[in-house]
Amino acid sequence: MEENRxxxxxxxxxxVEREYVERKRWLFFGLPFTFTKYTVNERVVTINAGLxxxxxxxxxxxxxxxxxxKTSLIERIFGLGTVACYTGDNTHPQxxxxxxxxxxxxxxxxxxxxEVARRKRRTMNTLNIDADDIDMDAD
Numbered sequence: 001m002e003e004n005r006x007x008x009x010x011x012x013x014x015x016v017e018r019e020y021v022e023r024k025r026w027l028f029f030g031l032p033f034t035f036t037k038y039t040v041n042e043r044v045v046t047i048n049a050g051l052x053x054x055x056x057x058x059x060x061x062x063x064x065x066x067x068x069x070k071t072s073l074i075e076r077i078f079g080l081g082t083v084a085c086y087t088g089d090n091t092h093p094q095x096x097x098x099x100x101x102x103x104x105x106x107x108x109x110x111x112x113x114x115e116v117a118r119r120k121r122r123t124m125n126t127l128n129i130d131a132d133d134i135d136m137d138a139d
Contacts, residue, residue: 017042019040022038022097022100022102023036023100024037024098025100027074027078028078030101035050035051036098043060043117044061045085046058057095059087059092060117062120063088064087064114065088067083067086067107067111068107069083069084069107070083079101081099082097082098083103084096085110
């Protein structure tokens with residue numbers, strides 16, 4: 001058991017810092033003529049959207065609980081995909097990296113990096129069960 005932990009630490013230390021920067025693309029021909037940019041690194045997923053009114057949305061990787069890859073027929077034809085990240089973040093429980101190239105590689109990276117980030121922070125993968133709805137007058 002201890003040997004496995006040491007191996008994982010060695011692998012994590014040897015890993016080179018990676019950062020993926022992709023643009024949301026038009027579904028037609030996969031052209032990047034949109035004003036949405038996705039950045040994924042070992043700490044955070046950032047979505048920058050807009051031209052005149054811009055929004056920047058960040059989600060720490062340790063908060064990402066599940067990652068899903070969705071590809072329609074048109075996306076597959078043009079080599080694109082959509083990565084859906086389900087998070088424990090209250091403001092944005094779902095993040096979509098829409099119509100991006102290298103979607104499978106990015107999905108795998110987010111899945112692995114989120115697990116590494118949780119281990120570093122020593123946090124658990126938890127779900128929001130809406131504890132506010134519990135009736136406290138049951139006593």
